[in-house]
Amino acid sequence: MLKPLTMASTGGAVPPPTPSTPTARANNIGSRCRSKRKTIVNRDCNNLIENTILQLNTTLQSIQTNASFTNFDVQTWLSTALTNIEICRSGSRDLNVTKFSSPILSGNVSELISNSLATNGGLLDNSSSSYHSSDDNGYPAWVSGRDRELLQDLELASRANVIVAKDGSGQFRSIQAAINYATARRVGNGRVVVYVKRGVYRENILISRTMNKVMLVGDGLRFTVITGSRSVSSGFTTYSSATVGIDGIGFIARGITFRNTAGPQNGQAVALRSASDLSVFYACGFEGYQDTLFVHAQRQFYKACYIYGTIDFIFGNAAVVFQNCIIYVRRPLVGQANVITAQGRGDPFQNTGISIHNSRIMPARDLKPVVRSFKTYLGRPWQQYSRTVIMKSYLDSLVSPEGWSRWEDSDFALSTLYYGEYQNFGPGGSTRNRVKWPGYHVISSPNVANRFTVANLIAGRAWLPSTGVPFTAGL
Template sequence: MDAMGLKFFIIILFFTSANSRTHLNSLKIAEEGYLDWIRRMSFRNHSHFEEAKNIFVPCKIIKVHKNPKYGDFTSMQKAINSIPVVNLCRVVISVSAGTYKEKIEIPATMAYVTFEGAGSDKTIIQWDDTADRKGPKGQPMGTYGSATFAINAPYFVAKNIAFKNKAPPPPAGVTGKQAVAVRISADMAAFINCKFVGTQDTLYDHKGRHYFKNCYIQGSVDFIFGDGLSLYEGCRLHAKTNKYGALTAQKRESMLEETGFSFVNCKVTGSGALYLGRAWGTFSRVVFAYTFMDKIITPKGWYNWGDKKREMTVFYGQFKCSGPGADHTGRVSWARELTQQEAQPFISLSFIDGHKWLKNI
């Protein structure tokens, strides 16, 4: 049982206790259970995910360059096509500076692929699909299919590269304009010094363990969303909207799911009025620690997705955040200002079991 599940359990005990002594004993038991959860989440090997068996030494390096004289291929897709469909060793694709107008998808069997750009301001991959755009079979491709860059294979790494969805910002009230820059539907993916640029639904943190280090992520509504177990460290989170927006929409649907987003030593900036998160999932879980928040953050901080029942089951917390938008006094009553002990499971690589699969990245 996770923290918010135990919180709900405590409340039930309060209203059903027959006498004060029984009530106090029950609260003590529930509190001990909560502390047990904290301790378990602090262990290195707490996750239900499979054990990591990463490969770090490359067996092959492929060069992509706009000029065929200086590279093996002139497009990222051609480089990917040259890799065995069932890949069993680390392949590094080195991409030179330039803007690559491509829509890329890495199949589930093509593990251990690394993309290295010349810098997130120099190496850019972009496309402009939206959820309502028709796919090859004439049906709308949906949010899932709108991604410029989609990863379905484990152990993916990207460094020093920008991913963009160039679809224009949608008018207010228009549906079907979700436009994903990157979708990550695989376990153990890492992004170092990368940029993710879009408007609505920029980064689809779909499922699996993910790590983002020193990245820039820009959008307007739910621009980091999904049901991943992900750590964002030292990232710049930039809202670009003239109205209300939301930074996260985490989709945890059960207290048994070990998923959630943790933002550590990040910086939230931009324009408009921004919620830290919306409860897309009934048990949505998001934590911000040591993060600077500009004045764009709405005082309430969080939105229940129009469902008051979710206020009893979500886990939304802050720990030692700073800036004009970090003031917790105006927050909704169902968000938490965490203690050191409560925050501890969320603020290190152990949150995503990263001590193994992130080695040498």
């Protein structure tokens, strides 16, 4: 198990907020902010600081108490902590807050985390143990027997803790109000199930890091829609533009569409941001243009979903698998090119990446008539060690022959990224004219491709069975 990030390197567990801690000082900075932009950046960073403290404390406690967690878990928590720090920095760039500073951005916190990632990464490579701790039945420790029964129930709506309905036929008209109520009154550690009846719900929702094991059940992605219109051009960071933001562990959504209607002219505008570890999205929709789906951090699984967008519309630094999904590329603004992914791995030892498996990449209805007028790329490197793999998927003719794009016409990360394709097919699936970068790979070995499956990238065999969601563990 990890050694460098211990008492010697941190002085013990990171304390909860007090008047002298980084979080409290960030709050004091926030109270003195005189502009909306600075206030938003401060609020984002405050949340990210607290989440980073949580990840580091979880890591330390698992080491010091010899808890039943593996090196893979530790690597995930450290990866998230480092990602949070970078997202804090990028938020100030989004809104051009040039003089913004935060305690988490100073000192050697990032360096300590990177060193710990490197050391623990070596242990992970040499470990013969399973990727995720589990009990004798193959379920992770936090999943109770009662929870498993609930998650496998096909009539979840009838067993909901609360019901949301636009027409007043439920206990609540607001999804956020229902989540707040149900989580505050939770008995024990059971799952909270919120049934959202058909309707278009115009609200921005936050499921905070204290709201674990929340499940949203809709009437189907065409009928239950959560929509917002925040964007960077309207004064929000990419992080805070999300219509729905999720931080609590073990989130599940089924039969819901998450939408951002800001439009292509307003730049980054997120429909859903998730940093929920061990989270599942099943038969859901994600609709937007630039930056539609922010897979921020932790382990995530998307099954039978629809994702719509134009530029970098699947982005972030989670360990995430998309399986049996349809990715629809929309019509961008004149002069723009479409880019599907922008993966944000900033450290070579982070166990993160985007895997698109057994899926389809297609032009959306508005792009079809003019598809030859716009280039479409599979991805571009948001960070130095960007990692994306597309496997056994159908690529329509909209995919440009070169396949992948540079970041703003630069040579950034071309030798350090890892982009791979394995047994894709369709008119856009040929790798004959793909880019010749050092970091691009036409994968021929099943052993290499297996690194990016549900079983290995997100340790899915250990926790997905508990959700009742169908999945393919291997290729």
